[in-house]
Amino acid sequence: MAEQHNYQPPDKSRRQFLKYSGAAISGAVIGGVIGGAIAGGFKKKAPVPTPTPTTPGGQAAAADYNQATMYFTQSQLQITQAAVERIFPKDDLGPGAAELGVAYYIDHQLASPWGINGREYRIGPYVKGEATQGDYQSINRTEVFNLGLIAIQQASMKKYNNKFPDLTDEQKDAILTLLEKGDIEVINGITGTSFFNLLRTLTLEGAYADPLYGGNKNMQGWKMRKYPGNQMSYANIMEKAEFVAMKPMSLRDHIAH
Amino acid sequence: MATKMPKVPVVIVGMGWLGGIIAAELSKQGVKVVGLERGKPRATEDYYMVHDELRYAQRYDLMQDLSKETITFRNTSKMTALPMRSYGSFLIGEGLGGAGIHWNGQTYRFLPYDFEIYSKTVERYGKKKIPDGMMIQDWGITYDELEPYFYKFEEVAGISGEQEQTPLVGKRSKPFPTKPMMKTPILKMFEDATKKLGYHPYMMPSANLSEQYTNSDGITRAACQYCGYCERFGCEYGAKADPVVTVLPVANKTGNFELRTYSNVVEVQHDGKKATGVVYVNTVTGERFEQPADVVILASYVFNNVRLLLTSKLGKPYDPKTGKGVVGKNYCYQTNGGSATGFFDDKEFNLYAGAGSLGMEIPDFNGDNFDHTDLNFLHGAGIRISQTGQRPIATNPVPKGTPTWGAEFKKQSLKYANSTLTVSPQGSSLPWQHHYLDLDPTFKDAYGLPLMRITFDFEDQDREMIKYVASKSEEIMKEMNPTSIGVSNKLGPYNIVPYQSTHNTGGAIMGADPSTSVVNSYLQMWDAENVFVVGASAFPHNSGYNPTGTVGALAYRAVDGIAKYLKNGGMVV
Ligand SMILES: Cc1cc2nc3c(=O)[nH]c(=O)nc-3n(C[C@H](O)[C@H](O)[C@H](O)COP(=O)(O)OP(=O)(O)OC[C@H]3O[C@@H](n4cnc5c(N)ncnc54)[C@H](O)[C@@H]3O)c2cc1C
Ligand code: SF4
Numbered sequence: 001m002a003e004q005h006n007y008q009p010p011d012k013s014r015r016q017f018l019k020y021s022g023a024a025i026s027g028a029v030i031g032g033v034i035g036g037a038i039a040g041g042f043k044k045k046a047p048v049p050t051p052t053p054t055t056p057g058g059q060a061a062a063a064d065y066n067q068a069t070m071y072f073t074q075s076q077l078q079i080t081q082a083a084v085e086r087i088f089p090k091d092d093l094g095p096g097a098a099e100l101g102v103a104y105y106i107d108h109q110l111a112s113p114w115g116i117n118g119r120e121y122r123i124g125p126y127v128k129g130e131a132t133q134g135d136y137q138s139i140n141r142t143e144v145f146n147l148g149l150i151a152i153q154q155a156s157m158k159k160y161n162n163k164f165p166d167l168t169d170e171q172k173d174a175i176l177t178l179l180e181k182g183d184i185e186v187i188n189g190i191t192g193t194s195f196f197n198l199l200r201t202l203t204l205e206g207a208y209a210d211p212l213y214g215g216n217k218n219m220q221g222w223k224m225r226k227y228p229g230n231q232m233s234y235a236n237i238m239e240k241a242e243f244v245a246m247k248p249m250s251l252r253d254h255i256a257h
Numbered sequence: 258m259a260t261k262m263p264k265v266p267v268v269i270v271g272m273g274w275l276g277g278i279i280a281a282e283l284s285k286q287g288v289k290v291v292g293l294e295r296g297k298p299r300a301t302e303d304y305y306m307v308h309d310e311l312r313y314a315q316r317y318d319l320m321q322d323l324s325k326e327t328i329t330f331r332n333t334s335k336m337t338a339l340p341m342r343s344y345g346s347f348l349i350g351e352g353l354g355g356a357g358i359h360w361n362g363q364t365y366r367f368l369p370y371d372f373e374i375y376s377k378t379v380e381r382y383g384k385k386k387i388p389d390g391m392m393i394q395d396w397g398i399t400y401d402e403l404e405p406y407f408y409k410f411e412e413v414a415g416i417s418g419e420q421e422q423t424p425l426v427g428k429r430s431k432p433f434p435t436k437p438m439m440k441t442p443i444l445k446m447f448e449d450a451t452k453k454l455g456y457h458p459y460m461m462p463s464a465n466l467s468e469q470y471t472n473s474d475g476i477t478r479a480a481c482q483y484c485g486y487c488e489r490f491g492c493e494y495g496a497k498a499d500p501v502v503t504v505l506p507v508a509n510k511t512g513n514f515e516l517r518t519y520s521n522v523v524e525v526q527h528d529g530k531k532a533t534g535v536v537y538v539n540t541v542t543g544e545r546f547e548q549p550a551d552v553v554i555l556a557s558y559v560f561n562n563v564r565l566l567l568t569s570k571l572g573k574p575y576d577p578k579t580g581k582g583v584v585g586k587n588y589c590y591q592t593n594g595g596s597a598t599g600f601f602d603d604k605e606f607n608l609y610a611g612a613g614s615l616g617m618e619i620p621d622f623n624g625d626n627f628d629h630t631d632l633n634f635l636h637g638a639g640i641r642i643s644q645t646g647q648r649p650i651a652t653n654p655v656p657k658g659t660p661t662w663g664a665e666f667k668k669q670s671l672k673y674a675n676s677t678l679t680v681s682p683q684g685s686s687l688p689w690q691h692h693y694l695d696l697d698p699t700f701k702d703a704y705g706l707p708l709m710r711i712t713f714d715f716e717d718q719d720r721e722m723i724k725y726v727a728s729k730s731e732e733i734m735k736e737m738n739p740t741s742i743g744v745s746n747k748l749g750p751y752n753i754v755p756y757q758s759t760h761n762t763g764g765a766i767m768g769a770d771p772s773t774s775v776v777n778s779y780l781q782m783w784d785a786e787n788v789f790v791v792g793a794s795a796f797p798h799n800s801g802y803n804p805t806g807t808v809g810a811l812a813y814r815a816v817d818g819i820a821k822y823l824k825n826g827g828m829v830v
Binding site: 086088089114120121122123125131133135180200204207209213222224227229230231234237239244254 | 305306308309310311315316317322323324326327330331332336337338339340341342343345439440441442480481482483484485486605606607609610611648649650653661662663664666667668670671674675699700701750751752753754
């Protein structure tokens with residue numbers, strides 16, 4: 001039995017409260033003010049609708065200006081889109097990676113500090129070690145992607161004399177399987193397997209990260225697995241025996257509009 | 258050239274959990290303290306956008322910036338160590354509060370057996386039971402001596418737990434300050450199954466407050482909301498005990514504490530007998546400062562505690578060939594493996610909800626709570642179930658044989674998204690002569706200092722232990738009646754890539770004998786009486802429990818030692 005649970009998004013008064021209490025906090029009382037007020041007050045307010053201006057499926061909503069590239073060329077976007085859709089395909093349970101915006105998500109990530117390994121150790125010498133010591137990472141992720149996508153395209157041309165996005169689903173899967181097994185080499189030191197694993201991780205991230213990052217469009221990734229996104233509190237459902245389904249909330253619901 | 262600052266009585270290197278505790282207690286006693294933290298300041302207000310799995314759990318927003326500093330690793334001394342270029346096996350804290358901000362809050366006490374592991378093992382099984390090369394040794398303190406300090410940490414943090422406890426764990430002088438966390442249907446299933454099997458389940462002691470609580474410092478914090486974003490995240494309610502919401506406000510209020518953030522310590526200065534102060538670099542401007550002090554406290558987590566001793570040439574470096582020397586000795590970790598995952602085809606649980614330390618444990622196969630006579634390993638593991646909130650990027654379990662991508666993967670991962678439970682052992686890690694920390698000969702940090710090098714692997718001891726406890730996890734999971742089970746009872750070589758736990762221990766261990774330990778039972782250095790090295794670096798081995806309850810206790814004991822030293826000087830034991 002699924003029960004509907006409506007925990008409202010934090011309303012303006014909460015945000016103002018947090019702002020003031022945040023400013024006022026000093027010394028003795030830290031978490032107590034905020035959490036106490038949440039536990040004691042906000043829960044009791046009437047639910048207010050989530051102010052997200054989308055329609056089911058997202059079609060009729062305003063244009064999504066987020067869906068353009070910061071890093072990829074058109075062709076790189078297409079190869080990525082074709083590959084991630086095979087990793088997480090559309091089916092009767094819901095949208096696949098393409099519809100969820102995963103390729104745009106990956107593009108935006110590559111344009112972020114993560115794409116250039118911003119917070120990782122980048123001092124040489126670069127030496128190839130044992131598997132227990134991690135990947136050989138002499139080049140950054142944007143470069144790994146450039147080369148990885150070329151490797152996919154070249155393997156498709158060689159095997160099927162056709163570009164990867166134009167292959168049949170079975171052919172695409174065959175190429176991705178070769179990549180996964182390490183039978184396609186990306187470049188000396190970077191196996192097809194590492195690139196495939198990167199693609200797979202990014203696909204799951206793009207399907208399930210907060211929609212603010214460009215994937216998980218309209219929270220459809222979350223909806224497919226009944227994940228409620230981020231709610232303020234679950235304290236009142238913890239002891240329930242039955243599954244409690246909730247309308248998901250995203251970080252946007254926590255921002256003052 | 259470094260700018261020389263006015264001398265202070267006490268300088269603390271690192272303002273994480275332990276730096277915070279020491280700052281609060283000493284400043285309350287009227288001692289002037291300067292705290293140096295390499296990272297940025299933090300406050301609860303920073304976490305209003307914290308329920309973001311990508312930013313915090315996948316991209317490690319709160320952890321140490323590895324572009325400046327990391328560790329190098331190899332399994333054996335025959336290999337060349339390589340840097341951990343991106344995060345894997347453990348996640349090092351940085352910024353005010355350290356890893357104390359993004360921990361889970363599972364707050365156990367080590368067992369009485371742990372503190373006297375050598376004597377008790379020999380007493381029960383004879384010397385021959387300890388294999389060649391295994392370096393277990395007594396801690397120089399007993400559980401009973403440490404008991405009041407355990408309670409002190411629990412009282413400040415407001416640890417939640419059961420009033421009645423099984424005699425299989427250490428005796429408590431006082432009950433937990435707050436009631437246990439909620440017993441959810443998942444925990445009840447584990448409780449029923451383990452009780453039926455004759456084991457002794459109890460609620461995991463938790464630093465996520467079960468109820469609103471005011472501690473003896475007058476700090477009031479709110480109850481945990483079971484938000485499901487705990488480990489790797491900061492708590493936006495202040496419900497999770499962390500240094501910023503517990504001990505640091507107390508230190509600030511005294512007027513005796515000065516915090517300097519963006520201050521990376523690069524050297525402990527000394528005259529061969531005693532420390533004279535520390536040198537630090539302002540990470541924003543690059544300026545160097547000398548901070549003279551009467552007492553230097555290292556609280557910069559295991560790796561930098563040991564690294565600063567070695568780069569500053571303080572104490573006798575450990576030599577793995579002879580087993581002589583002490584700094585770097587007995588590096589241990591946590592042996593995780595042997596979990597059993599149950600797939601429940603027609604049940605759905607509220608797995609999205611949870612708290613960092615919501616769970617239950619059985620201590621029946623931990624420490625020496627079971628007879629090892631016919632077993633070829635020592636110690637054991639706590640076997641647990643936890644409900645910490647399963648977030649969707651990281652948690653996609655599928656039954657064995659399912660492909661890892663494509664249509665079938667999608668179908669199965671969605672089907673089981675809310676229908677899998679895991680029972681997992683958290684295993685002890687015992688020391689070996691050939692496991693140690695030293696300075697890497699090649700790789701350097703952003704300040705030109707050598708990185709810490711880890712030489713560590715899993716041994717037959719660990720493999721046998723995991724095989725044994727895996728059979729227990731499986732037995733428990735079977736009793737919980739899932740549709741199918743997946744068990745992993747094999748332990749490969751230690752691999753730096755997958756996350757395991759941030760429970761690194763050893764390298765500056767405590768003991769009663771200066772020839773086999775770096776610090777005494779007050780964490781005072783044998784070779785420099787005004788240096789206290791505080792942290793899990795002091796553990797001679799790691800137990801089948803998370804470390805912080807025990808390091809918290811040791812930090813409160815260190816406070817007593819520092820106070821004694823400030824008064825009388827000399828070795829305090
Ligand atoms: C994801 C995660 C989950 C965890 N969960 C649990 C749990 O459930 N239960 C448990 O018992 N333990 C847990 N731990 C471990 C726990 O966080 C640590 O035991 C605890 O924080 C250790 O306290 P510390 O003060 O030694 O180190 P930290 O809290 O990490 O503080 C060290 C501080 O020193 C600073 N520092 C380091 N080097 C320098 C330098 N050279 N100069 C200046 N400052 C420096 C760092 O920036 C940091 O702020 C977890 C850890 C992590 C990462
Ligand atoms: S689970 Fe509880 S303690 Fe942890 S972050 Fe959420 S509210 Fe805080």
